[in-house]
Amino acid sequence: MEKSLNLVLHVWRQKNRDAKGQFVRYEAKNISEHASLLEMLDQVNEGLLEKGEEPIAFDHDCREGICGACGMIVNGHAHGPRKATTVCQLHMREFQDGEEIWIEPWRAAAFPVVRDLVVDRGSLDRIVQAGGFISTRTGSAPEANSLPVAKEKSDRAFDAAACIGCGACVAACPNAAAMLFTAAKVAHLNLLPQGEPERDTRVRNMVAQMDAEGFGHCTNHYECMEACPKHISVEFIAQLNREFMSATARARQELRPRRK
Amino acid sequence: MIKALSFSDTTIGKKVLMAVSGLVLFGFVIGHMLGNLQVFLGPKVYNDYGVALRDAPLLLWGVRILLLVSFLVHIAMAMQLSALSRAARPVGYKMRKDAITTFAARTMLYSGVLVLLFVLYHLAHFTFPGVAMGAYEHSHTGDVYSNFVNGFSIPWVVALYVAAQVALGLHIYHGAWSLLQTFGLNNPLRNATLHGGARTLALVVVVGNILLPLSVLLGLVQ
Ligand code: HEM
Numbered sequence: 300m301e302k303s304l305n306l307v308l309h310v311w312r313q314k315n316r317d318a319k320g321q322f323v324r325y326e327a328k329n330i331s332e333h334a335s336l337l338e339m340l341d342q343v344n345e346g347l348l349e350k351g352e353e354p355i356a357f358d359h360d361c362r363e364g365i366c367g368a369c370g371m372i373v374n375g376h377a378h379g380p381r382k383a384t385t386v387c388q389l390h391m392r393e394f395q396d397g398e399e400i401w402i403e404p405w406r407a408a409a410f411p412v413v414r415d416l417v418v419d420r421g422s423l424d425r426i427v428q429a430g431g432f433i434s435t436r437t438g439s440a441p442e443a444n445s446l447p448v449a450k451e452k453s454d455r456a457f458d459a460a461a462c463i464g465c466g467a468c469v470a471a472c473p474n475a476a477a478m479l480f481t482a483a484k485v486a487h488l489n490l491l492p493q494g495e496p497e498r499d500t501r502v503r504n505m506v507a508q509m510d511a512e513g514f515g516h517c518t519n520h521y522e523c524m525e526a527c528p529k530h531i532s533v534e535f536i537a538q539l540n541r542e543f544m545s546a547t548a549r550a551r552q553e554l555r556p557r558r559k
Numbered sequence: 560m561i562k563a564l565s566f567s568d569t570t571i572g573k574k575v576l577m578a579v580s581g582l583v584l585f586g587f588v589i590g591h592m593l594g595n596l597q598v599f600l601g602p603k604v605y606n607d608y609g610v611a612l613r614d615a616p617l618l619l620w621g622v623r624i625l626l627l628v629s630f631l632v633h634i635a636m637a638m639q640l641s642a643l644s645r646a647a648r649p650v651g652y653k654m655r656k657d658a659i660t661t662f663a664a665r666t667m668l669y670s671g672v673l674v675l676l677f678v679l680y681h682l683a684h685f686t687f688p689g690v691a692m693g694a695y696e697h698s699h700t701g702d703v704y705s706n707f708v709n710g711f712s713i714p715w716v717v718a719l720y721v722a723a724q725v726a727l728g729l730h731i732y733h734g735a736w737s738l739l740q741t742f743g744l745n746n747p748l749r750n751a752t753l754h755g756g757a758r759t760l761a762l763v764v765v766v767g768n769i770l771l772p773l774s775v776l777l778g779l780v781q
C-alpha cells in the first residue's frame with residue numbers, strides 16, 4: 300500500500316535580491332511517498348495559493364534529472380540526502396513521517412538569491428561563454444571515422460560532459476569554489492580532437508572568468524564530488540590544474556577576463 | 560579596460576605557488592628531522608653535524624634564504640586565498656554539514672598559523688643568540704648536544720614541542736596529498752599509492768619529530 304507522510308518544512312523565503320529573507324514554517328500534509336521533493340513543494344504551493352499567499356519559488360524544468368535547473372539544500376545536503384540524485388528525482392520515501400525538513404537556497408556570492416530558493420547562476424554560463432567556440436567544421440555530418448577518438452578518451456570526455464551545470468558543487472564547497480564545474484566543462488572539450496585547436500585559450504579564459512565571478516579556491520575537501528548529482532570526479536580538477544599550468548607556460552597572449 | 564592577469568593573479572596560480580613553497584618547506588622538515596635524529600647516535604656524531612653545518616655558511620645561508628622566501632610566499636598566498644574564499648560565501652547555511660572532508664583539511668589555516676608561531680619560538684629557543692627561551696644556558700661553543708639535552712629537560716618546553724608537531728602533522732597530512740592534486744599529478748591508476756605514500760610520509764615526519772623532544776625525558780638521550 301502507498302504510504303503518505305506528514306512533514307514540517309522550514310523553507311527560506313526571500314522576496315527579492317535585496318530583501319532580508321527568513322525561514323518560514325509550513326506543514327505538508329498527506330504527501331505520497333512516491334512524490335518527488337519538488338512535487339511535494341507543488342502541493343504545498345497549491346495550499347498557499349488557495350490561502351492567497353505567495354507560492355514558494357524554486358527553479359525546475361525537466362524534472363527528470365538531466366537539465367540542471369533544480370537545486371536546493373535539503374537538510375544540509377545539496378540536492379538532498381540521496382547520493383548522485385537531483386532534487387527533482389529525490390522521492391519522499393527518503394524521509395520519515397513527521398520529519399522536519401530544512402530547505403535553503405545555494406549560497407555563494409556568485410549565486411545571488413533572486414527569490415526564495417531561486418538563485419542566479421549566470422556566473423556559470425559566463426564561464427562557459429568565456430571558453431569560446433570550437434573551430435570544427437559544421438554543416439553536414441562528417442564521415443564518422445575521419446576523426447578517430449580513443450575509446451578511453453571518449454569515455455572520459457563523456458564522463459565530464461555529464462555535468463548538467465546545476466551548481467551543487469559550488470553550493471557544497473566550503474570555499475564556494477566552481478572548480479568541479481569548470482574542470483568538467485574544460486575537460487569534455489579538451490579531451491577531444493574537436494577541442495584541440497582552442498585548448499589553451501579555452502582553459503585560460505575559463506579559469507580567468509571563474510575567478511572574476513568571485514568563486515573561491517580549491518582546498519581539496521572533495522565535498523563537490525560528494526554532492527554532484529552526476530558523479531563528476533575531482534580527477535578532472537587535477538586535469539584542470541595541469542591544463543592551466545601547461546597552457547600558461549605556452550601562452551603568448553595576455554589574459555583578460557570579461558566583465559560580469 | 561580590465562587588467563591583464565598573470566599566473567599568480569589566478570586562484571590556480573596562487574595555489575601552485577603555495578604547493579611549490581609548501582614542497583620546499585616539506586623537504587626541509589624531512590631534512591631537518593633526519594639531521595636531528597642523529598642525536599641518537601651520540602654526542603660526537605651530533606656535534607660534528609652541527610659544526611659541519613656551521614662551517615658551510617654558503618649552504619646554511621642558501622637554505623635559510625630559500626626557506627624564508629618560501630615561508631613568505633606560502634603565507635602570503637594562504638592569506639590571499641582564504642580571504643577570497645571567505646568573500647565567496649558571504650551568507651552561510653543554517654543546516655549544511657560537511658560530508659566527507661577531514662578535520663585536517665578544514666583547519667589548514669589554523670594549523671599553519673600554529674606552525675608559524677612554533678617556528679618563531681623554536682628559532683628563539685635554539686638559534687637566535689642570547690634569547691634562549693626555556694631558561695637554560697645557551698652555549699654557542701659548538702656543543703649542540705648539550706643544548707639539545709638542556710633544552711628538552713624542561714617538561715613544558717617538551718609539551719609545547721609535541722603539541723606543535725601535532726599541528727604540523729595535521730598540516731602536512733592534508734598538504735602532502737593536496738599538493739599532488741594541485742600539480743595535477745593525481746591519476747586513478749596511481750591514486751591509492753600516491754595518497755598512501757603522501758600520508759605515510761606525513762606520519763613518519765610527525766613520529767620522528769615527536770620522538771626528538773621526548774627523547775631526553777624518556778631517558779633515550781642524556
Ligand atoms: C613547515 C611549515 C609548512 C609546511 C611544510 C607546509 C606545507 C604545506 C603544503 C605541502 C601545502 C599544500 C599545498 C597545496 O595544497 O597545493 C600547504 C597548504 C597550506 N598551508 Fe602550509 N605549510 C607550512 C606552513 C604554513 C604556514 C606558516 C601557514 C599559515 C600561516 C600555512 C598555511 C597553509 C594553508 C592555508 C594551506 C592551504 C590549505 C589547503 O589547500 O587545503 N602553512 N602547506
Ligand code: SF4
Nearest residue numbers: 462463465466468527
Ligand atoms: S559538476 Fe556536478 S554538481 Fe557541479 S554543476 Fe556539474 S553536475 Fe552540478
Ligand code: FES
Nearest residue numbers: 362366367369387
Ligand atoms: S529539474 Fe531538470 S534536473 Fe531537476
